[in-house]
Amino acid sequence: MLEKHEQEVPNIHNLITLYGRAEECLPDEETIDVDLLERLNQLCIDARYPGERGLMPEVRPSQEEGRGFRAFAENGLDTIRQHLQEKK
Template sequence: MMKQITKDWLEAASLDMESAEYLLPNERLTGQVAFHCQQTIEKSLKALIEEKGDRVPKIHSLSKLFDLCSAYLDSSPDETLIIALDSLYIESRYPGEFGLLPEGKPTQKQAQLFYDFANDVYSSVRHHLENKK
């Protein structure tokens, strides 16, 4: 049976995924979509780490989290998308910089790629945890 804290991480990831899906059609909100996609992946990976009994690190780097989870994942993640999502300026003190990539606001195409990637990671982690032996 899955730990309650793992379920809590997955529920938080699910809410971010739902938010990204809701915002995705609006071209003005691609930065917010990117942010919620990054959060979905981060929380999904932290759920996996928690369930495996490891200490969940207080980091936001998807690259580092994927490294910690590599033994539990069935496939290798897209490094290009990880680097892009890791480059988001999430901890900004200025509202205009929320969810920006180094080159500026994500395009609609980038937002869709981030959404698809986040959905794949979330679904894969959830499936792994629900079917663990």
């Protein structure tokens, strides 16, 4: 999305930050569950880079939560694909 709108794509993993950068490129009717992005950050960033805390967060999600993450990702990917095709 950022490249399509000729914006710099940062080399980061933080989904909240990436969403903040891409939000202005998304259609107004699109909303993202920021709480879910934060939870994914905990799993994908905090667990990989525990940093100053020295503690690992609860890493393993339940199967139900995992299915929810997958559905969230698939929906987001579908939305982005549709948006990019509309702009061609």
